Amino acid sequence: MKKQLLPVFVYSENYNLDMGPHVFPAIKFGVLHERLRSDRRFRKHDFVEPVKATRSEVENVHSSDYVSDLLELKHSSRLLRSELPLTSEIVEAFFWACGGTLLAAREALRVGRAMNLGGGFHHAFRNQAEGFCYLNDVAVAIRTLIREDRIARALIIDLDVHQGNGTARIFRFDRRCYTFSMHEENNYPQKKERSNLDVPLPTAITDEEYLRLLEQSLEKIAQSYEPDLIFYLAGVDVYRLDRLGGLSLSREGIAQRDKMVARFMPEVPLVTVLAGGYAVNDMDTVDLHLQTCEAMADLL
Numbered sequence: 001m002k003k004q005l006l007p008v009f010v011y012s013e014n015y016n017l018d019m020g021p022h023v024f025p026a027i028k029f030g031v032l033h034e035r036l037r038s039d040r041r042f043r044k045h046d047f048v049e050p051v052k053a054t055r056s057e058v059e060n061v062h063s064s065d066y067v068s069d070l071l072e073l074k075h076s077s078r079l080l081r082s083e084l085p086l087t088s089e090i091v092e093a094f095f096w097a098c099g100g101t102l103l104a105a106r107e108a109l110r111v112g113r114a115m116n117l118g119g120g121f122h123h124a125f126r127n128q129a130e131g132f133c134y135l136n137d138v139a140v141a142i143r144t145l146i147r148e149d150r151i152a153r154a155l156i157i158d159l160d161v162h163q164g165n166g167t168a169r170i171f172r173f174d175r176r177c178y179t180f181s182m183h184e185e186n187n188y189p190q191k192k193e194r195s196n197l198d199v200p201l202p203t204a205i206t207d208e209e210y211l212r213l214l215e216q217s218l219e220k221i222a223q224s225y226e227p228d229l230i231f232y233l234a235g236v237d238v239y240r241l242d243r244l245g246g247l248s249l250s251r252e253g254i255a256q257r258d259k260m261v262a263r264f265m266p267e268v269p270l271v272t273v274l275a276g277g278y279a280v281n282d283m284d285t286v287d288l289h290l291q292t293c294e295a296m297a298d299l300l
């Protein structure tokens with residue numbers, strides 16, 4: 001049973017990777033954290049700082065060769081599909097994100113709900129970078145907790161507009177993790193992987209139909225899987241004014257989505273991570289992530 005419903009928030013200044021002009025709005029982490037800290041409604045909540053994930057934690061998922069490429073800043077074939085610069089600051093930020101998601105998972109197991117104000121890098125594969133993702137923080141947290149015998153089974157609810165292809169592949173033959181991805185069909189990545197449950201969405205889908213499909217999918221999962229821990233990738237690139245997403249969800253529709261996930265399987269601890277968000281206006285992205293925080297704190 002959940003002991004309380006005040007989620008713990010995990011944040012580190014080291015998430016704020018400086019990428020110069022890039023579609024990835026790296027400033028969102030710091031701005032979101034400041035907004036939460038100055039918001040009276042979140043005063044009672046715990047804000048905790050992670051430590052950086054260790055190499056051995058990261059290697060619970062990623063190959064040692066690949067991790068060496070990253071740490072030595074080697075532009076090997078494993079990094080060809082990355083769309084990020086390769087600098088030690090950026091690589092370090094991914095180790096921090098992994099540490100953050102792992103800490104959020106530990107906090108969720110302790111108090112019921114926790115949220116990493118970062119993370120959700122679901123395009124990273126075991127042996128390969130892709131998109132804006134070097135290390136798959138959610139997979140690292142799951143494999144680490146399984147190795148420590150803290151959990152036996154995890155469920156991933158990935159509602160970012162892009163398919164969680166790296167995660168799907170990592171857990172493809174691993175029954176200790178159920179992967180669910182609901183994403184825009186005609187969008188990145190071009191080649192989709194197979195999740196346990198994929199719900200490809202038509203471009204321009206609106207709130208009502210989206211929420212109906214989500215509800216159906218969650219019911220289906222509840223009938224077939226009993227997780228010890230749930231990870232929610234709450235990407236807000238489903239927003240109608242997103243630069244990289246083609247769906248037509250409103251702010252209110254996204255709030256309903258977040259609430260639906262927050263209330264799903266109430267007896268199972270829930271870890272939320274930010275994942276994507278590339279609204280035309282960066283502050284819309286921050287507002288939408290803040291809305292997810294409100295949903296997790298039952299303030300919506």
Ligand SMILES: [Zn+2]
Pocket residue numbers: 160161162235237275276277
């Ligand atoms: Zn995305």
